[in-house]
Amino acid sequence: MALEPFQQSAALSLGVELELQLVNTHDYDLAPYSDEMLRLMANFELPGAVVPEMTSAMIEISTGVCQSSSQVLAELSQIRDALVKCADKLNIAVVGGGTHPFQQWHERRIYDKPRFHELSALYGYLSKQFTIFGQHVHVGCPDADSALLMLHRMSRYIPHFIALSASSPYVQGHDTQFDSARLNSVFAFPMSGRAPYTLSWDEFGKFFAKTTRTGVVKSMKDFYWDIRPKPEYGTIEIRVFDTPLTVERAAALAGFVQSLASWFLHEQPFIPVEDDYMVYTYNRFQACRFGLDAVYVDPVTGLHMPLRERIAMTLRAIGDHARQLGASAGVQLLGEDAELGTNDARWLREKQARERLLAEVTRQGAMRFRGRG
Template identity: 80%
Template structure:
């Protein structure tokens, strides 16, 4: 029997269903040199009269285009940010060499515009509602999706890529590396001030990241075939279109053959940025050469607590050791970790990087402390930013 209709209502005999768009596929995991490195740094652009953020990324990019540099310089979400990255490197010293070349070129370009480049995970007194979304399709799409969170994403991080022998090794390294997320946060923390206030966090930047629905940790799987099934299920929902849509603390980057660690605040100096890359590479060598432990899903029972502790208290945090449940000072666990990886660091030429971080941990000193001490002395956030800009230029550029 035919479907009843209201008088005068025309019902077509058949309406073809729209053809669903094919779900994006996970890229194959490309081959890369094991333990190769790539570093990305997001920088603040500030004016030089009150040291507030300045929307000059387009002008910076036009000037930088005229200079031959390693790596790349690209825009970021809002127009007071810029990101620069190295080419593929094989040592912390090579990372430092490339970062130095790019940093010096950016500083020269900024000087021509009467602005300055600054490290640090947050600008201490910018107002998020004043920021402008950079005119690029992906950034506009993210702004439409996430609303005000997009402008609040005017935060500045360091990302470190480390090469993995194959896809399964990448997942194993990702989950091993997850135990050391608090170490990375505490050693890089440089975002104690937000909207003119001391947040009492060493890394307040990560609180903005955690607001995004696809942040947090990667799903626990040690086989690429299982990860591919997870990705396929995620894309079928339409929520995820590519790996870029995951804001995980560590995520695989199959197009590069790496994992990407994303929890670092941008340090105040490129020397510290290179040292952190050396730590990642040394940990990776320890994992690959000694296979020190097999990660488990239960490791993540204390993951969020450890991450919070590191964000809140930095090097003074408490660390809960995942396999034992033992509570100990994070600084103590950092020093134990540096001892374990030191032989690998020396083989990789990262011995100086590890010693810089060891000195930092022993003294309980990170960039968040430097910022607080500078503000305590000067009692003017703009002056603190000015001095941070000088520090980024390489003046007083100690760890």
């Protein structure tokens, strides 16, 4: 099977997807209401799309093609407001976060869609354990080779993305001691991890042809990489973000990605090399485990430094690009959070320390998502 051509897109354009939790308002456990939500949401004229996900207590929303993080925020807010209205009619709630704090994975139902049933047959219990919730950010690239260069440059910043978005400390009622436990579930899949190192679309096409010949994959959808090219959109897709608790943070993270991409395109700050990946898994683990308190290992010098210090350096480097793109406010907020060690995982833990009841934490998370928390 040949790799499809890389389509044209506007450089630095954005698209954002958010996987969201549907919970009942009795005990705030997950509720299998995605069909009912989709039916009600069909009555609204909205940007982007609203679609089902692997299990029936999940729903995914996405923006259209956006030019700025402020447009991302406007579209996500419009969809969020419609979701809240529909959820209220069903007496359920919508919540952000990378994991539901206390749901039991064996109780989940696979959504009735052929691809989801195929994945369930292939992956067994992992399919139900995939009731986890992420934010995906697409960024437009000028051409196919530029997309691969962008992908491998972005890979140095995977720990930044993980720590700033981390919102999954709890799994099945327990504090995992990870800020982002969600990514441990993703890593269980055989085609997860990182993309192969190549800066040539022709070489990438050869790799794709080899993998499809083996029958291991049938399309790009079968790669669960942290970042993957999306030739049908002309983008790369960054997939390591936990779903934030608010659409404002989701838009700020998209602005961070766009500002980084602008820095890469206009200043060409470095050329990635395969040796960058020698510390990739270690840095990824550190960010998942410790969040903004992680240690970051520079892939070039081997220097160890606090990740929050590395984030501050990065934000200074991209500051002019963030201002030009209108992303300064969101990027500044992320910088302040990095300095203070504040992310959504910390918010969830602080609420649980006070409330001593994860159902109440989830209720407050639902209020926060609707803009009242």
